[in-house]
Amino acid sequence: MPLALLMLAVGAAWVLARGWWQLSSPALLPPPSSRASVPVLGDGVARGAVGTDWIAGFNQAQSRIVLLNYGSSFAECEDLLEGLNEQLDQRPERLLIVAGSREVLAMAAGDAQARQRLEKGCAAICRALGSSGIQAAWVTPPLMGERATGPLYDALLSAVEVIESSASSHGLDVLSLHVRMLDHLGSAVVGSETRVDPGRVAALRLALAQSMLGRTPEDLAHERGWRMTADGIHLNARGAQLLQEMVQSWLGRA
Numbered sequence: 001m002p003l004a005l006l007m008l009a010v011g012a013a014w015v016l017a018r019g020w021w022q023l024s025s026p027a028l029l030p031p032p033s034s035r036a037s038v039p040v041l042g043d044g045v046a047r048g049a050v051g052t053d054w055i056a057g058f059n060q061a062q063s064r065i066v067l068l069n070y071g072s073s074f075a076e077c078e079d080l081l082e083g084l085n086e087q088l089d090q091r092p093e094r095l096l097i098v099a100g101s102r103e104v105l106a107m108a109a110g111d112a113q114a115r116q117r118l119e120k121g122c123a124a125i126c127r128a129l130g131s132s133g134i135q136a137a138w139v140t141p142p143l144m145g146e147r148a149t150g151p152l153y154d155a156l157l158s159a160v161e162v163i164e165s166s167a168s169s170h171g172l173d174v175l176s177l178h179v180r181m182l183d184h185l186g187s188a189v190v191g192s193e194t195r196v197d198p199g200r201v202a203a204l205r206l207a208l209a210q211s212m213l214g215r216t217p218e219d220l221a222h223e224r225g226w227r228m229t230a231d232g233i234h235l236n237a238r239g240a241q242l243l244q245e246m247v248q249s250w251l252g253r254a
Contacts, residue, residue, distance in 0.1 A: 035066040038251065039087045041080050042098030044234060045142060046071030050206045051217045051234030058244045065251055067096070076102045077121025084125055094135045096247065097125060100159045101141040101233060107155035118159055122166045130170025137173035137250050138163055142239065143181040145232050175246050181228055184242060206231055 040046050040055060048054060048071065055069045070083055077099050087095060100122070106114035122138075129136040140160050145152045156178060167174050209215040217230035218237055226232055228239035235243060 035062070035064055037066050037068050037092065038094045038096060039068045039070055039090075039092055040096040040098060041083055041087065042071045042096075042139070043075045043101050044071065044073040045101050045139075046096075046098035047073050048234070049073055051230040052237050052240040054235055054240035054243050057240055058247065061244070062248070067247070071098065074102060075099070076106075077118055077125060079121075081121070081124055081128075084128060088128060088132050088134070092134060094137075094251065095129065096137055096139060097129075098139040099125075099141075100163055101144065104141050104144060104152070104155045104159045105233075107158060108152040115158060115162065118162050119166075122162055126166040126170040126172055129172055135173075137175050138167050139175045139243070139246070140164075140177050140179075142229065142233065142235060143178045143185070144229075146181070146185060146227060146229065148182060173250060175250055177243055177246065180242055180246060181239065185227060206234075 044050060046055070046069065048056070048069070050073075053069075055067045055071075059066050070087070072079065072083075080097070080099060100118060103114045103118040106117075126138075140163055141156060143153075144156060147153055160176070160178065164174050166172075206220060209220060217234070220230045221227070221236045224231070226236065228236060228242065230236045
């Protein structure tokens with residue numbers, strides 16, 4: 001193989017490895033402090049590797065409370081159980097779950113088992129939290145695709161039904177992010193025709209655009225016509241601010 005092609009292949013492999021590391025590596029936790037800590041478990045919307053890191057933004061704006069980011073890209077609810085048990089052993093006063101997006105995307109893609117996986121994982125999480133005495137809330141998935149019609153929206157409503165039913169049965173609060181997004185988008189949500197590409201390749205491409213090319217979530221959103229997300233799934237600054245306000249309001253009540 002000519003040296004130039006070899007160097008090109010090595011460079012491409014390094015770029016891909018860096019993007020995958022950004023998506024799959026754990027978030028950096030803030031140093032110990034006197035602030036009350038609230039663990040956040042969830043999928044890529046919680047992790048914030050693609051889009052705006054809403055947890056970091058929350059922590060920068062708050063002086064009394066710090067959110068601990070235990071989000072994991074590509075995680076489904078069942079994947080969170082081990083991490084949840086570890087957190088329950090620490091006996092936090094409050095805990096947030098931000099999950100369900102992966103199951104929504106799978107349902108919209110025709111995965112017949114996705115709702116069953118969500119029901120199983122959601123029930124196990126809510127049952128464990130309900131019996132722990134910890135004040136907990138479940139943040140619903142965002143308004144993916146920023147549309148209130150079509151298969152993705154139908155899958156979202158199906159997932160929210162599962163989450164709300166299980167959470168209410170075990171005394172958990174529900175923070176309806178998709179409803180707040182719908183309220184803020186108003187009539188703009190109806191005409192959106194931008195396609196959501198939920199694949200891991202798409203997530204990797206977005207991660208590389210941010211880390212290697214310096215593109216912000218707002219740049220990516222503007223290119224595709226999104227208003228509250230970077231890619232139709234992960235939050236941009238506007239969506240992150242909305243979620244931060246919801247979480248702050250819940251913490252003030254909890």
